[in-house]
Amino acid sequence: MKVVRKYKQASGQCINFKKSLILFGKRINATVRQQIKDTLGIQNEGGMSTYLGIPEDISGSKCKLFAFLKDKLMHRVNGWRGRWLSKGGKEVLIKSILLALPTYVMSSFLLPLAICENLASDIAQFWWSSTSPKRGIHWAKWEKLCLPRQEGGIGFRMIYEFNLAFLAKQLWRLVQYPDSLVARVLKGRYYRSSSPLRTISVSSPSYVWTSISAA
Structure with a gap:
């Protein structure tokens, strides 16, 4: 509450606690939850489901959790279908937009390999298709397209490797x-007397730390 009061004094903004929501972890019991709500003056529980485009609750199936990336990508692709785009135009759209869509999420979380493969498959289908609804023939593997130009590729990104x-x-x-x-x-929780470069087994690590450790 001291932090909230300092924020009010510094910004001149007053927080409406009746419209505010508080989000608890699963391990917080009912008694402690009520004590915290009474102290803060916030009685409503819940969350915004997403914050800055990332789900608040990172639990359960990661494939279902990050499935929204495929939906966002297909929304962009469907908006371009029907247009007569040259290969050069498609290359610019893929590199500047499609491959850039998941970068914010990938900077903090390790995407499941299945999600990366689905994204790559949809991008490859967009690359090889002529006009909707024709699928188009895939004349080369995605891995071949991701090679540098001097090695015979186009320079697309391997999504999983880019995530790492x-x-x-x-x-x-x-x-x-x-x-x-x-x-x-993170040091206080996972590598208090060591280095982040050394893998140490910890109990119940967060998905953020699991993702960073994968690097």
Whole structure:
């Protein structure tokens, strides 16, 4: 509440607790939940389901959880179908839009391999198709298209490997900036007397830490 009061003094904005929601973890029992709600003055439980485009509750089947990425990608592709796009135009759309859609999610979470393969399959189908609803013949494997131009490819990204590269960047930031807030939080939970580069088995790790460890 002290933090809330400081925010009010600094910003001049007043929080409406009647319209606010509080989201509890599954391990918080009913007694503690009620104590927290009474202290904060927030009686409504719930959440926004998503925050900045990412689901709030990262639990259960990860394939179902991240299925929205395929829906977003197909929404874009369906809007382009019926247009007479050249291969050059398709290349620009794929590199600048389709392959960029999941990057925000991939910077924090390891996407299941099935999701990455589905995204790659949909992009490949868009690349080889002529006009809707024709599927088109796939004259080369997706892996071949992802090779650099000097090696006979087009330079598309391998989605799963690109995901690991994003997570490796987060891991490297933990090494380079050990005094940052996120580094101190993760250090206190997962590698208190070690280094983030050393794999240590911990009980009930978060999916964020599991994803970073995969790098």
